[in-house]
Amino acid sequence: MISLRGRASDFGPGQHLDRAVWMVVDRDRLTPQRHGRAYKLRDCEEAPPGFGLYLVDDARFAPRDGAWIALPPLLRYVAAGDVISASESGEHVRVLWRAGSPNNSVLLTERCDHYCLMCSQPPKERDDDWLLDNAAELIRLLPTSTPGIGFTGGEPTIYGERLIELLRLCRNLLPDAGVHVLSNGRRFANFGFARSWASVDNPRMMVGIPLYGAEPALHDYVVQSEGAFEDTVRGIVNLGEVGQRIEIRVVIHQQTAPALPEIAEYIARNLPFVEQVALMGLEMMGFARANVKDVWIDPLDYQPELREAVSLLALRRVRTMIYNHQLCLLDRELWPFAVRSISDWKNEYHAECTDCSARDRCGGFFFSAKYKVSESIRAIPAAETQAPALLSLGR
Amino acid sequence: MDANEQKSDRPTEVRFAASTTSVDAIQRAAYRFGDRFSVELLPGVDEHICILRSRDDADLDEETENFRVEVLDQTLRVRIRKETEPIRTMILAKAFSRTGVVDPQDLD
Amino acid sequence: MSRFRGAEAFAASGDDWQLLPFRFERLNGRVLVTNMVGEHLVLSGEDFEVLATGELPADSDLVRRLRAKQVIKRSGERAPLSLLALKARTRHARLAESTGLHIFVVSLRCEHSCPYCQVSRQSEDRDRYDMTLATAERGLDMTFRSPSRSLKIEFQGGEPLLNFGLIEEVVRQAEVRNRDEGRDLGFVIASNLALLSDEVLDFCARHNIHISTSLDGPADLHNRNRPRPGRDSWERAVDGIRRVRETLGVDHISALMTTTKRSLDRVRDIIDTYVDLGLRGIFLRPLSPYGFAIKTKSYSAYDAERWIDFYREGLGYILELNRQGLDLTEYFSTVILRKMLTNVEPGYVDLMSPAGIGIGALVYNYDGSVYASDEGRMLAEMGDETFRLGHLEVDTYESIMTSEALLAPLEESFALSAPMCSDCAFETYCGSDPVYHYATSGDFLGRKSESDFCRRNMAIFKHLIDLYENDEFARRTFLSWAGR
Numbered sequence: 001m002i003s004l005r006g007r008a009s010d011f012g013p014g015q016h017l018d019r020a021v022w023m024v025v026d027r028d029r030l031t032p033q034r035h036g037r038a039y040k041l042r043d044c045e046e047a048p049p050g051f052g053l054y055l056v057d058d059a060r061f062a063p064r065d066g067a068w069i070a071l072p073p074l075l076r077y078v079a080a081g082d083v084i085s086a087s088e089s090g091e092h093v094r095v096l097w098r099a100g101s102p103n104n105s106v107l108l109t110e111r112c113d114h115y116c117l118m119c120s121q122p123p124k125e126r127d128d129d130w131l132l133d134n135a136a137e138l139i140r141l142l143p144t145s146t147p148g149i150g151f152t153g154g155e156p157t158i159y160g161e162r163l164i165e166l167l168r169l170c171r172n173l174l175p176d177a178g179v180h181v182l183s184n185g186r187r188f189a190n191f192g193f194a195r196s197w198a199s200v201d202n203p204r205m206m207v208g209i210p211l212y213g214a215e216p217a218l219h220d221y222v223v224q225s226e227g228a229f230e231d232t233v234r235g236i237v238n239l240g241e242v243g244q245r246i247e248i249r250v251v252i253h254q255q256t257a258p259a260l261p262e263i264a265e266y267i268a269r270n271l272p273f274v275e276q277v278a279l280m281g282l283e284m285m286g287f288a289r290a291n292v293k294d295v296w297i298d299p300l301d302y303q304p305e306l307r308e309a310v311s312l313l314a315l316r317r318v319r320t321m322i323y324n325h326q327l328c329l330l331d332r333e334l335w336p337f338a339v340r341s342i343s344d345w346k347n348e349y350h351a352e353c354t355d356c357s358a359r360d361r362c363g364g365f366f367f368s369a370k371y372k373v374s375e376s377i378r379a380i381p382a383a384e385t386q387a388p389a390l391l392s393l394g395r
Numbered sequence: 396m397d398a399n400e401q402k403s404d405r406p407t408e409v410r411f412a413a414s415t416t417s418v419d420a421i422q423r424a425a426y427r428f429g430d431r432f433s434v435e436l437l438p439g440v441d442e443h444i445c446i447l448r449s450r451d452d453a454d455l456d457e458e459t460e461n462f463r464v465e466v467l468d469q470t471l472r473v474r475i476r477k478e479t480e481p482i483r484t485m486i487l488a489k490a491f492s493r494t495g496v497v498d499p500q501d502l503d
Numbered sequence: 504m505s506r507f508r509g510a511e512a513f514a515a516s517g518d519d520w521q522l523l524p525f526r527f528e529r530l531n532g533r534v535l536v537t538n539m540v541g542e543h544l545v546l547s548g549e550d551f552e553v554l555a556t557g558e559l560p561a562d563s564d565l566v567r568r569l570r571a572k573q574v575i576k577r578s579g580e581r582a583p584l585s586l587l588a589l590k591a592r593t594r595h596a597r598l599a600e601s602t603g604l605h606i607f608v609v610s611l612r613c614e615h616s617c618p619y620c621q622v623s624r625q626s627e628d629r630d631r632y633d634m635t636l637a638t639a640e641r642g643l644d645m646t647f648r649s650p651s652r653s654l655k656i657e658f659q660g661g662e663p664l665l666n667f668g669l670i671e672e673v674v675r676q677a678e679v680r681n682r683d684e685g686r687d688l689g690f691v692i693a694s695n696l697a698l699l700s701d702e703v704l705d706f707c708a709r710h711n712i713h714i715s716t717s718l719d720g721p722a723d724l725h726n727r728n729r730p731r732p733g734r735d736s737w738e739r740a741v742d743g744i745r746r747v748r749e750t751l752g753v754d755h756i757s758a759l760m761t762t763t764k765r766s767l768d769r770v771r772d773i774i775d776t777y778v779d780l781g782l783r784g785i786f787l788r789p790l791s792p793y794g795f796a797i798k799t800k801s802y803s804a805y806d807a808e809r810w811i812d813f814y815r816e817g818l819g820y821i822l823e824l825n826r827q828g829l830d831l832t833e834y835f836s837t838v839i840l841r842k843m844l845t846n847v848e849p850g851y852v853d854l855m856s857p858a859g860i861g862i863g864a865l866v867y868n869y870d871g872s873v874y875a876s877d878e879g880r881m882l883a884e885m886g887d888e889t890f891r892l893g894h895l896e897v898d899t900y901e902s903i904m905t906s907e908a909l910l911a912p913l914e915e916s917f918a919l920s921a922p923m924c925s926d927c928a929f930e931t932y933c934g935s936d937p938v939y940h941y942a943t944s945g946d947f948l949g950r951k952s953e954s955d956f957c958r959r960n961m962a963i964f965k966h967l968i969d970l971y972e973n974d975e976f977a978r979r980t981f982l983s984w985a986g987r
Contacts, residue, residue, distance in 0.1 A: 117507060214571035216580070217562060221513040233582040237589060255510075262571050269542055270586045272846065291507065315982035316845060426922050429952035468529070471555050472926045479524040482584070486524075486539065489588035490595070 001348065001367035003074040004095045010059035010070040011090035017067055020085045020130070021096065021137035022053055029080035036141050040080065053086070069093060083141055085134050096138050105150035106135050108163070112155040114184050115224040118253050118295045120285035120368075123154055132159055132166060139169050148178040157187040164196050171202040178204045180247075185209035186228060188235030198242035206245040206275065209236060212256050214266035222255055236271055246274040253282045253295040257302035264309035268316045277313055279306065280341075281324030285368040298374045299329040307331055327362045328352075328378045335361070342366055350377055357382040407447045407455045411466060413439060420469035421445060427465060432458055514562030520575045523583065527551070528928035530965060538573045540590040541842060541931030545972055593846040594931075601904075602649040603850065604864035606657045606877060607642055607673060609634045610666035611869050615695055615731045619761065619790070622884045623661045633666045634869040639673050641895035642867040647680055648900035649865075653687035657715075659877070661869075664698045674710050691715050695729070696743025697736060704750045711755075714747045716740055718758035718780075720766060720773035728763055744780050758782055762790045767809055770817040777831075778824065784832035787817045789959060807955040811962045818966070825980050836967060837984040842932045843967065844985040852876060854934035854960075856918035861892065861909040871895040875909055878938040890938060912937035912947040923951040929964045 022038035025031065027045065038053040047054055047063035054063045055078065059070040069090040071078060078084060081099025086092065097104050108131055112123035135151070142149075149170065156163050163181075170179055179202060188194045197207075209232060213219035216229035239246055248271065250256060250263055260279070267277055281299060282288060288295050306322070313320040314337065322334060323341035330338055340363040348365045356362070356379040365373065411421060418438050425434035425445070432455065435446040447462065449455050524539040534551040537543045546554070550565045559566055559575065569575045576583045611632040613623035624632050634642075646654060656677060658670050674690055681688045690712040707714065718740055719725040725737040740758075747756040758777065760766070766773060770787070777785045789810050814835075821833050838851040852859030860875035867873055871894050874880040879890025890912070892903045903909070916935035918924040927933070939956050940949030951957040970977040 115506070215567050216570070216577075217510070217514045217567060221508075221510045224507060226513060230580055230582045234585060237582070237585050262568075266571055269590070269846065287507075311979050311982060315979060316986040423922070423926065426950075427952055429950055464529075468527075469926075472526070475522060475525065476926070479522050482521070483524040483539065486584055486587045487591060489584065490591040 002077070002098075006072040006075045006093055008069045008086075008091050008093055009072045010062070012062070012066075012068045015067040015090060017086055017088055017090055018052060019137070020087075021134050021141065022084050022086065023141040024055065024078055024080050024082045024084065026080040036137070038084065040078070053090075055084075081143075083138050096134065097142065102148075103150065104148070105152050106138065107153065108132055108135055108151050108156040108166075109154035109158060111158055112153060112184070113158070113186065113225065114155065114228065116287065117222055117224065117255065117291045118251060118282055118286075118288040120283045120288060121152075121154070122286045128154075129159075132162060136166055136169060139166070139173055142174060144174065144176075146174045146177045148180070149174065150180040150182070152182045155184055156181055157183050157193070160187070160193070161196065164200060167197075167200045167202065167205065171200055171205070176204075178206070180206050180208060182208045182249075184223065184228070184232060185235040185239075186231035188238050189231040191238050191241075194235065194238035194242050194244070197239065198244055203245075206247055207239065208247040208249050208278070210249045210251065211236075211263060211267070212250065213259055214262040218255065218259055233270075236274070240271070240273040246271075247276050247278060248274050249278045249280055251280045251282060252297070252299075252302060252306070253288075254297040255295065257297050257305055260302065260305040260309040261312060264312040268313055268318055272316070272318060274318070276319040276321060278321045278323050278339075278341075279309060280322075283324065283366045283368055284371045284373075285366070289371060292372065296372060298376065299325060300374060300376050303331045303334075307334060310334060310337055324363060324366065326365065326374075326377060327358045328356070328380050329374055329376060332384070338363065340364075352377050352379050355379040357385040361385075405455070407459050409445045409447060409459055409462060411443045411445070413441055413443055416443060416466060416470055417473060418443060420473050421466055423469040423472070424462060424465040428458065428462060432462075434462075511562070515566070515577050516561055519578050520557075520559050520566075521578055522557075522575055523573050523587070525574045526926060526928040526930065530968070535928050535968060536572075536574060537928045537931065539587050540594060540846065542572050543843065543928075543968065544568055544572050544574075545968070590846045594848050596848070600651045600653070600850075601862040602865050603651045603653055604655050604657060604852075605642070605646040605649075606659050606864060606866040607634065607639060607663075608659050608661070608867065608869045608880065609639070609663045609669050609673075611661040612665050613660055613662040613695075614665075614697060615662070615729050615736060617729045617761075619728075619763065622881055629666075632661065632869060634669060634867075634871075636669060636672060638867070638869075638871045638895055639669055640676065641871065643673060643676055643680065645865070645867070645873075645895065645900050645903070646677070647684060647686075651686070653689070655689045655691060657691040657693060659693045659866075662695055662698065663692055664694050664703060667703060671706060674706075674712070678710070689713065694743075695736065695740060696747075697731060697739040699739075699743040699746065704746060707747075707755075708751055712751075713755050713757070714743075714751065716744060716747075716756070716758050717761065718744070718776065718782075719760050719763070720769060721776050724765055724769060724773070727765065728761060741780060744782070748781060753781065753783065756782070757784070759786055760788055762788055762810065762813070767813045770813050771820050774817060774820055774824070774831075778829065783830065784834050784837075785817075785821070786834040787814050788835065807959045807962075811959060814963065815966060818970075822970075822977055822980060826976055832984050832987070836963070836981070837987070839932050839963065839967060840981045840985040843964075843971075844982060851934075853936050853939070854932070856916075856924075856930070856933070856935045857913050858916050858935045858937050860890070860912065860938060861904060862913075865892075865903070867895060873898065873903055875912070876938055878942070882938070882942060889941060912941070915947040916940065921948055921951070923957075929961060932964055933960050 019036060023036055024040050025037045026040040034050045037051055038055050039048065039051040040055040041047055041061060043058060043061050051066060054066055054068040056062050056068060056070050057076045062068045062070060067090060069086060075093060075095065078095060082095060083097035085094045085096055096106065109128050110124040115123065167179065170177065211219065211232065212222040213229060219229035220226050236246060248267055252260065282295060310320055320337055321339045322337045323339055325338055327335055327338060342363050348367050350365060353359050358380045421436055421443055432450055433448045437444040447455055447459060526537050528535045532548055534546045534548060535543060536546055553559060553565060554569065573583045573587055611622060611624050612626050616625055626632055646656060663670060670692065677688060690710060692712060693715045696716050719728045722737040726734055729736040744756055744758065760773060774785060818833055818836060821831055824831050838849045838854055841847055841849045850863055852863040855863055864876055865873060866877055866880050868880055873892045873895060874883060875890045875892055882889065883891055890908060892906045892908050916937035918930055918933060918935045921935065924930055936956055937947035940954065941947055944950065971981055
């Protein structure tokens, strides 16, 4: 687990930073650009002049001139190429972008019109438009060659056209980047908005939309909102009509696990135009803990349903992936579908994993798994890893 | 003459209440069994009378029961068709319209 | 109080359920229900009663299943309508794609003398029985008049290799035309392979031509079915298949069997022969009621029931081989499974409604006559010109497609308005085959209760659904066939 925010251990007294978002540079990665750059000083290093902000690991080495922040120990990993945001005084620091990470995901808002039973990031009803502004600044600072960027919430589409503008900025400034946006999909039930989304015209853009049932009652219950299924399905259809790339995400928990085959059948027949389906293990964070008795299920207990769901999709050529599952809890024949998907900053391994022969192929655990995890976690002996899957699911 | 032949030679009469069973449903059911027995239908105000005649060696006792069930099923099919016809037409219109499957209300 | 509401709060309140169009069929106490586009579910008798009597509760497992399969909806819901429309549109997209298959009968001559074949002639008379270049060019004109984005040109006979020079010319001209047209153009030669030369193979390799051949099973069966001088039809076919596999590739060869009375108790031998030759699939085909088959009574010699047993045994054996790790597909089931398990219309001419004749395929006979299907041409060779749509010299694509000879059977056989078919739970899996029914019963529609076509297909549909529902391995295999 890597921390993404913290309080400065010290900062320049009485300083007022003139901007919130900064790209970190240092001695080795120094460009002529100064605008929006924060210079990270090594210990004892003489501060080059002209930067709006300096970062130090230790306040003793703070520069004499200019604004500075001494990073707390947990954020000292911040290095050149990373992007941070800081409060006006410099006291509060967030890491927005880590250059070394393959999965950078940018939070656009904490507001949401759903209230999912297992939400790992419970919504907060307060004005946080500044997150959107920061995201735009981030995009302006990132290298043109950035390979990918994700946007999450809350529900990013609450911004409406302002989200579309951000995505357009993304297409124009980061032409090589795969862009992934997580949304509950309801706003796309408005065809005008779906068309607006399509007008971004970025072939590298994909929207990930959760679906928790093959009919309204279950989905609406899981997201705690009437009419959600109806809107989301119509939204997906509209996005399909305008030729957009769609990923459907199904979080597997106690409520959705029994319905997995039905959901898979529903997707294969009704929404076969989606690009991929991600079947996702539960993250024991946020509301999932509050609702543990209604959502927790040991992955071992839903293997038959998961196998059936994967057959129903993959054999009909719908690209199917299993996220967030430890291989020791997954049927051997499902391994080819497992993706190492847990963001590196949330990723952990257990003591049992030390001797596991499949560790390199395994996604490991969410950091939050320490809260609750299957009791069947085990080291997989080498013979099992090398044996081919007994049944073929088309891979 | 053995019992089987006797059975198959004898026409069987089946009655349906006119209030619950339409001539259409009876005809549809009769069509389905065309290869096994023929049905002579005598429509009435209170009752429709059907006379079943075996075509080959079909066991009419058993077939009569199948026929009753089939008439019930056909009555249900007629009802479903009637009840769902407008929605069916609407779906097909949507499927083949120029705007495609997008709801007109959503085209703002 | 919890911030979360329980599941019951999101179940539909009240019983304002609306039925969506659906059809049903009883299956040994259980009831098969299919929705408007052919998605199926199997209900218990009791559950079906609840649906039939219209006494559905606000929430139950049954209600959820029915909603998921779009059999019922609540009055305000619009998504189910959009989805049904979307699926109906996808299914019918192929209709707008007419006509995709164009069959050129380049010669009626053949060195085989198969008893069930009516059309071929054992003759040296090229002038009389070969298609001329002028006729072929008119055929190409018509081919490129059809609006279909993909065009497949199939060369048939007789034995088409007896007029190979014409095939070469048609292929060349079609390719030249296609430089401007940009269609998805493909070629197939349907040959018994007895005359397959290296020159032919070389030409096929250069022009990406597929070969479709006949293989009735093991040597004794095949050679009895297909007499030729030297009695070596099987040996030549097998040698040809090997050479095609090696020269053109395994995906460029397919074999088709003709089922005769003698085939019926040898389905395993037949399948083994296909497996031995490395063919990736087999089409368990009923004997067609055309040509000599009707005249020689070899068709009426066995009834639909015996063929159904043959099919069931064959399919069971194929599944068994798959279970052992062999990848072998049964193509007739695949056509049906694709209709059952996907929204894609496979466009198999015998299982389309409206019928596939004309829309799916046009046949240009050696003499320039145009037919609605290959079977229609065979009937004509027996003296019945019902399915002759016109002639290449005088007709245009438009006049052919609007001819009474095409429209009448299309309209009269349309399954959605046919008695029994319109209410049949399997209607979307089936098709109307006006040529078959005309040949067997004298009208385009046929009496379905007496139709072997109907009896055979119903039995297959029920068998496939039974396996799909009750056998996990069969289900997976079927899904993978449908997904190909």
